[in-house]
Amino acid sequence: MTITSTVKNGILFVRLTGDLIGSSDTDQLLQSVNAHLGEELNHCAVDLSETRYINSTGIGVLVSLLTKFRSRGGEMVLINPADHPKKLLAITKLNNIFTVAADEVAARQQLTPAAI
Template sequence: MTTTSTVQNGILYVRLAGDLIGSPDTDQLLESVNQHLGESLNYCAVDLSEVRYINSTGIGVLVSLLTKFRSRGGELVLINPAEHPKKMLALTKLTNIFTVASDEAAARQQLIPAAQ
């Protein structure tokens, strides 16, 4: 799995590609986000459009990230989950917990009102 992250307008954008199934991939993702949390960022958008497969460990990491941001008074939005992650989120009923946006612009619209 590859993880890239950028910060724009106070929002951390994380783009994932490949399979989100456990160490070392999940460790890399958590480390990347934790580095940015030190920058006082409270809002995050995670792009799942290139994630082919996700298992319970990957789902657990997403829930952990959501908890981190919400406990800071922030929010996390998932962007355009690919077919398998979308099925897993529905199967685990996490679509009721996560905000899902169709693209980066929609995610930004979800997060910017929260930031004000």
């Protein structure tokens, strides 16, 4: 799994490439996000367009991140989940809990009103 993160206009954008399946992947993701939380960021967009596979551990960390941002008064959006993550979100009914955006522009539009 490769994780890249950038901050644009007060929103943390995280891109995941590969499989989000194990504790080393989820630990790395949590560490990456936690490193930015000191910057008083309350909004996050996680790009899943290049994430091939997510298991229950990966879903758990996404729920944890969502809870973390919402407890800070913010929000988290998933960007364009690939086929398997999209199906898993539907099967688990988490597509009703997560906000999903088609691309980075749509994610920014959904998070910007919350940031104002």
